[in-house]
Amino acid sequence: MVEMPELRTEREFLRVSIDTSGEEVSIEEQRAANIRDAASRRTELHPDPYRDTGSISHHARKPRAGDWERMIADIRADRFGADGLRLWESSRAYRTMADTVLLLDLLRERRIWLTITTHDRVYNPCNWRDRKSLLEDAIDNESESAKTSDRTLRSVAARAEKGRPHGRLPFGYRAVYDSDTGKLIRREPRDDEADLLREAYRRIAQGHTLYMIVNDWEKRGAFTRSGVPWKTTNLGKALVRTTYAGIRQHDPGWMEVNGQRNPTARARRTEATWEPIVDRDLWLRVRAILNRPERRHNAGSRIAHEFTGVIGCVPCTSGLRVNKSHGNLVYRCHDCRGVQIRKEDTDEVVTAVLFGYMSQPAVYNRTFHSRDSAAALSAAQLALAEAERELEELRTLGETRQLTAVTVARMEPPLVAEVQRLGAVVDGLDTPDEIWSMLPPGRDIEARWGEAAVSTRHTVAKRVLTPRYAGRPMVGLSTKKGFTSQPAIDRIVWHQEPAPETA
Ligand SMILES: [Zn+2]
Structure with missing residues (x-):
C-alpha cells in the first residue's frame, strides 16, 4: 500500500454543464456544497478554485481550452498547491475516458486525494478499488453524455428536416420576426445584398472571374457585412452555399475550425422554407464552374x-x-x-x-463520354475533398489537443477508409470527359x-x-x-x- 500524505487542503475544480437537462447546478451552488462538506471533514479549501465555464461534453462543438488544462498543467508541474482535488460531481469534470485516465494517473503519481462532494467520499487514487470505481463511474458518465448529445443533435436535425432556418443569418437574407411574440417567422431575401449575389451568379455563368467581380464591387463600394471589401475566396465560398439555391443542409458531422463551419460528406439536404436567391440551374452551373479544378490554379492568367x-x-x-x-x-x-x-x-x-x-x-471510342459520368465524377471529387478536409481537421484538432488522442484514434480509421474508398471512386471515374467535350479525340x-x-x-x-x-x-x-x-x-x-x- 502506497503511503498517502494527510489530507489537509483541497483545491476545487468547478464546472457548469450547459446541457439542456434543466438540472444544472451553478458554480456558486457547487461551491456552497463543497464548503459545507469540507468543513465537516476539517479540510481547508484552496482560495483559488479552478473554474471551467465551457461545455463539458466532448460532443460539444466548440472545444475550448480552460481551467481543466491549467489544472492538469499545475499538477504536472507540482504547482497544484493542495493535498487533494475536490469535485462536486464526477460527471462535471471529465469530458472523456481519456481525460479521466489522465487525471487519475496524475493524481496517483503525485499522491493527491480525490474528494467527490455528491459521493460524500474521499478516494485514494493509489488504491485499485477506488480507481476501479472511479473509472466505472466515468464510463457511465460518458454514455450519459453521448445520449444527451444525441438528443440535442436530433432536435437540430428535426428542424433541418422541416427546412427551417438554423444558425447565423447569411449574407443576402434578413430575418422577419413576429411583432408580438418576437419569434422568428421566416428568412427572406434582402434586396441590396441579394441583388449583388444574383449579379455574381450571372457573371460567373457568363465567364467573368471572381476577381473581376470583387474588383468592381470594391469600386462601387459594395462591401461585406463587416464593411470590408470582398475577397475572391470569400465570394467563391459564398456562391457555392446551398442556402442560395433554397436548399437546407444539415450536417451532423460538421466541425468548427478557426471559426469556420466545414461540411462533411455526411451532409443531408432538404428543401428550405426560405426563398432561394437564384434558381437551382444557375446555382448548379456556377458551382460546377467554381469547383472546376483548373479554375483553382492560375485563374485569370x-x-x-x-x-x-x-x-x-x-x-x-x-x-x-x-x-x-x-x-x-x-x-x-x-x-x-x-x-x-x-x-x-x-x-x-x-x-x-x-x-x-x-x-x-481506343481513346475516342471509349464509352465514358457521357454527361452522367461527368456529374458522378464531380460529385465524387467533392465528396473526396470534403472527406480529406474532415480527416485533416480531425488530425489538427488532435494535434492542438482540442480532441483527445483516444477520440482521434477512434474517429480516424473510418475516415481514412472513406478517403481511400472515395479516392478509388474518383480514380475509376477520372476520365477527361470535360476535356473530351471541349475537343473530342478523333x-x-x-x-x-x-x-x-x-x-x-x-x-x-x-x-x-x-x-x-x-x-x-x-x-x-x-x-x-x-x-x-x-x-x-x-x-x-x-x-x-x-x-x-x-x-
Ligand atoms: Zn528545373
Missing part, C-alpha cells in the same frame, strides 16, 4: 502557349515556361534554371505524340487542334499529357555543348503510368 507548364523539367520536375532567346522561343525551367530547349523542335515532338494518342480508336484531331483557341488547347494538353494518359513529356539536360545542338527528340523522356487493368 492568360495563356499564350498551349504547352506552358505542361512539359516538365527532368532535374526538378517543374513545368517549363516559354521565353524568348536570341529571337527564338525556348522552353526554360524557371526553378532550377538548368533546362532550356527550343520550342519549335519540342512542340513538333510533343504534338506528334498528342495527336497519335488522341486519334487512337482521326481529324490535328485539323481541329489547329482551329481551337490556345486556352482550350492548353486545358486539353494539361490533362492529356499526363502520366495517366498520353504520358508527360520531360526535358532533360543537354548532354552536348549549347542547348540547340542536341535534337529535341533525344532530350524528351515520357513519364507514364502503367496501363490500368480493365475491370
Whole structure:
C-alpha cells in the first residue's frame, strides 16, 4: 500500500454543464456544497478554485481550452498547491475516458486525494478499488453524455428536416420576426445584398472571374457585412452555399475550425422554407464552374502557349515556361534554371505524340463520354475533398489537443477508409470527359487542334499529357555543348503510368 500524505487542503475544480437537462447546478451552488462538506471533514479549501465555464461534453462543438488544462498543467508541474482535488460531481469534470485516465494517473503519481462532494467520499487514487470505481463511474458518465448529445443533435436535425432556418443569418437574407411574440417567422431575401449575389451568379455563368467581380464591387463600394471589401475566396465560398439555391443542409458531422463551419460528406439536404436567391440551374452551373479544378490554379492568367507548364523539367520536375532567346522561343525551367530547349523542335515532338494518342480508336471510342459520368465524377471529387478536409481537421484538432488522442484514434480509421474508398471512386471515374467535350479525340484531331483557341488547347494538353494518359513529356539536360545542338527528340523522356487493368 502506497503511503498517502494527510489530507489537509483541497483545491476545487468547478464546472457548469450547459446541457439542456434543466438540472444544472451553478458554480456558486457547487461551491456552497463543497464548503459545507469540507468543513465537516476539517479540510481547508484552496482560495483559488479552478473554474471551467465551457461545455463539458466532448460532443460539444466548440472545444475550448480552460481551467481543466491549467489544472492538469499545475499538477504536472507540482504547482497544484493542495493535498487533494475536490469535485462536486464526477460527471462535471471529465469530458472523456481519456481525460479521466489522465487525471487519475496524475493524481496517483503525485499522491493527491480525490474528494467527490455528491459521493460524500474521499478516494485514494493509489488504491485499485477506488480507481476501479472511479473509472466505472466515468464510463457511465460518458454514455450519459453521448445520449444527451444525441438528443440535442436530433432536435437540430428535426428542424433541418422541416427546412427551417438554423444558425447565423447569411449574407443576402434578413430575418422577419413576429411583432408580438418576437419569434422568428421566416428568412427572406434582402434586396441590396441579394441583388449583388444574383449579379455574381450571372457573371460567373457568363465567364467573368471572381476577381473581376470583387474588383468592381470594391469600386462601387459594395462591401461585406463587416464593411470590408470582398475577397475572391470569400465570394467563391459564398456562391457555392446551398442556402442560395433554397436548399437546407444539415450536417451532423460538421466541425468548427478557426471559426469556420466545414461540411462533411455526411451532409443531408432538404428543401428550405426560405426563398432561394437564384434558381437551382444557375446555382448548379456556377458551382460546377467554381469547383472546376483548373479554375483553382492560375485563374485569370492568360495563356499564350498551349504547352506552358505542361512539359516538365527532368532535374526538378517543374513545368517549363516559354521565353524568348536570341529571337527564338525556348522552353526554360524557371526553378532550377538548368533546362532550356527550343520550342519549335519540342512542340513538333510533343504534338506528334498528342495527336497519335488522341486519334487512337481506343481513346475516342471509349464509352465514358457521357454527361452522367461527368456529374458522378464531380460529385465524387467533392465528396473526396470534403472527406480529406474532415480527416485533416480531425488530425489538427488532435494535434492542438482540442480532441483527445483516444477520440482521434477512434474517429480516424473510418475516415481514412472513406478517403481511400472515395479516392478509388474518383480514380475509376477520372476520365477527361470535360476535356473530351471541349475537343473530342478523333482521326481529324490535328485539323481541329489547329482551329481551337490556345486556352482550350492548353486545358486539353494539361490533362492529356499526363502520366495517366498520353504520358508527360520531360526535358532533360543537354548532354552536348549549347542547348540547340542536341535534337529535341533525344532530350524528351515520357513519364507514364502503367496501363490500368480493365475491370
Ligand atoms: Zn528545373
